Amino acid sequence: MNGLLKFITCGSVDDGKSTLIGHMLYDAKLLFADQERALELDSKVGSREGEIDYSLLLDGLMAEREQGITIDVAYRYFTTEKRSFIVADTPGHEEYTRNMAVGASFADLAVILVDASQGILVQTRRHARICALMGIRHFVFAVNKMDLVRYDQKIYRRIEKDIKKLAVDLELDHVNVIPVSATEGDNVTLKSPSMPWYQGKTLLGHLETVDVEDETEEQGFVLPVQRVCRPNHTFRGFQGQIESGTVKRGDGITVLPSREKAIVQSILVTDQEASEASAGKAVTVTLDREIDVSRGCILVKDADLIVSSMFTATILWMDDVELTQGKNFLVKIGTKLIPAAVMDIKYRVDINTGEHLAATHLYKNEIAVCDIAAADEIVYDTFRKHKGVGSFILIDRVTNMTSACGVVEHSLRRSENIVWQKLDITREIRAGKMGQKPLTLWFTGLSGSGKSALANELEKRLSVAGRFTMLLDGDNIRMGLNKNLGFEPEDRIENIRRIAEVARLMNDAGLIVLTAFISPFASDRQNARDIIGEGNFVEIYVSTPLEECERRDIKGLYRKARDGRIPNFTGISSPYEVPEKAEIVIDTSKQSIEESVDIVLEALEKYF
Structure with missing residues (x-):
């Protein structure tokens, strides 16, 4: 067992994402008998003339089945003899890019499908960029529908070459390319006799053995405070999920942004006392003295986080209404929610070429680099160093809808060099x-x-x-x-x-x-x-x-x-x-x- 693998399937519309995962579950005997029987019955009135339509296992909404597309993210949990999995099957339509980004935010690996009869499309490139933006480092490009091109090796090699060029452009670290047929099952769980020229692993075989552990461990203990727990006058605990590092009873910690210091008096995991806790654990921490800590503060030890009000970020704009420079939002970074404004759109990124283009407005599903100013000092870090406090969302202040998601690239130095001067005459x-x-x-x-x-x-x-x-x-x-x-x-x-x-x-x-x-x-x-x-x-x-x-x-x-x-x-x-x-x-x-x-x-x- 190699531990839990959380992965996402994405790509352009009708590339066969739902069919691929459905066929994997079916062939690997990971369905209950009633699920298998229901699939066979539903397929009789499906779009494959009575043949099993594996996509029906993932597309559960009526609108999805009627149109033969994925609209919402479908999560499936399954286990083989070698590993446990959570897969997010995401929409391919450009209209539902927001849903795809939500799925990407939880994943360690992306399976991006490419239609062998069409090659890499604009939406394929967009999804690859979004996955990279969300911090995914492991990619599998599944060249699907090989049966429609008669398992032609030349077509596969041409697409493989384009994929490798895309991987270089996006600076993707770990990339594998696998030729498959989601409908026929070629190279999904079993090696395909129709493609003897491919000597690599099947898709399931690769997923069962790939190591997605991050070699660059995030430095220091970081705990964003989600809630202050005070059931009575004798107990005051600070609750949240540890983003990185380990904390032990007796450790000295610093509270940001106030920079006050205290000693960890006790650690509770659920209602049980623990001597220490590490990344991923939801904990309640009590301190040896009363200091000002509230939701949005961060407890740190040996972590050099940034405290300032301005930063440069890469964002994915997801709102139907265009973004203009100077527009105001609520920014949620870590557990902090604070008013902020997009001061400047530095440039937008061309989805096809990666070129930096001048822009004063952003439209739905465009990616851009912007300068953002918060109403007050906040605690954050670059996404490369600490994902949990280096990613954020922008919330529309009128509709309360999520307008954009993004990652911090760097702090704006001028914000760190300007300090509010306190005056004696108030x-x-x-x-x-x-x-x-x-x-x-x-x-x-x-x-x-x-x-x-x-x-x-x-x-x-x-x-x-x-x-x-x-x-x-x-x-x-x-x-x-x-x-x-x-x-x-x-x-x-x-x-x-x-x-x-x-x-x-x-x-x-x-x-x-x-x-x-x-x-x-x-x-x-x-x-x-x-x-x-x-x-x-x-x-x-x-x-x-x-x-x-x-x-x-x-x-x-x-x-x-x-x-x-x-x-x-x-x-x-x-x-x-x-x-x-x-x-x-x-x-x-x-x-x-x-x-x-x-x-x-x-x-x-x-x-x-």
């Missing part, structure tokens, strides 16, 4: 002298909704009441600070980010800041809220209907937009995402500006 001292609570009143709504007029009148009323204020208006800011920005999505994102940073600095000065910006995207307003701070941000949605805004059209902008003279105009050719949880909502079409200000002031009383 926000609280400045605000105390002014006798007020610093706030940002963020007015959002369509052009012509009355944002600027409402904010201007509100500032006058606040000034009369003795408040110290500053009004930031969209048009005024674009004439100075943001003069270099246009109205493309990435420029709109950067426009709002800069305003939020300015508003935060003015809040630090003790001022009440009023901003009047269309700010059409929910994710950008959420990012502004994060920058300024939840307790200091008040979103005021001026909900005046589009028809009323067009009727006013003080600047003639809607007329120009309707005529096509202004592209990307919010409400006409660019969307406005209505706030779902604004603190204050006001419609200036229903009352005068003075009456609207009265309503807003009344709602603001609880903040002042």
Whole structure:
């Protein structure tokens, strides 16, 4: 027995992935009698004219059987006399590349199928790149459907040559090429008499004997804290799965990012005390003293992890909506979940050639190298050194869907060389002298909704009441600070980010800041809220209907937009995402500006 092997089957659509694994299970007598009988009965109405359709063992969804394709990842567990296996059969369609990436994230080895009658296709290359991106180091390229090319050795050798070139381009370490026929069973579990020119192992024979142990062991003890366990006032344990290394009772550990030190007092594996635990174990660790540890912190010993807020990463973009530079997300790395932004798309990777191409946008299933900035310091490492804290996902802040997965290439050095300077005169001292609570009143709504007029009148009323204020208006800011920005999505994102940073600095000065910006995207307003701070941000949605805004059209902008003279105009050719949880909502079409200000002031009383 060589231990458990977790592997994935992937490749282009209709290359025979499900059929290959199904035939392997059938020939190796790894099915129960009722499963075998059900397969034979189902095949009578299948797509092989009554012959056994081995793919039915893996494709369980009705839509999969109707279309003859794999949609979701199908996991199968089986054991031979020599080894235990978990196989993930993944979709080949480009539309389901996200599902394939999920399957690749768990595997030690990839079986990539290539149709002998077609050779290497674009999706084959994409899947190979994704597997390499996910850290898979062992590859088997199964050249399938050899029966359709009459077991022609010349065709196989030509494809084998292309595969070896691809392996060099992707810097794949361990690559084997095996000619097979998934439907006929050639070289799947038994050597094929139709291909005497192939002298290597069968696919199952190779899987039973391949050694996938990583020669480069990850250095040091690393435990990302998943949960703080405190069942009573006498016990405080830190729970998580050990990513690498070994920890023993009495070891000195460091907590990152705070860098506080402590001694391991006890180790629990389930509810049993242990003297030590190693990589892969889920443990509860208690320390000899009370220090600040929470979910997202990492306990380390002899591991040189990075603590910073910016890094360069390779990502696979999986969202239907395009990625633009500056867009905001939640990044989950290790057990830490924190707001972050894609600052810069350095280049995208051509799937066919591997060439680095200039890009400002990414579209679904494209791979690119980007710079990412988190809202605060996080703990991570490069993927090559520590996979568990070197891989991450980007989560859309509005839909909560996973938009991308990626791996850390390196830290951005400038983030490690910049340290926040603590000042003696704080926000609280400045605000105390002014006798007020610093706030940002963020007015959002369509052009012509009355944002600027409402904010201007509100500032006058606040000034009369003795408040110290500053009004930031969209048009005024674009004439100075943001003069270099246009109205493309990435420029709109950067426009709002800069305003939020300015508003935060003015809040630090003790001022009440009023901003009047269309700010059409929910994710950008959420990012502004994060920058300024939840307790200091008040979103005021001026909900005046589009028809009323067009009727006013003080600047003639809607007329120009309707005529096509202004592209990307919010409400006409660019969307406005209505706030779902604004603190204050006001419609200036229903009352005068003075009456609207009265309503807003009344709602603001609880903040002042």
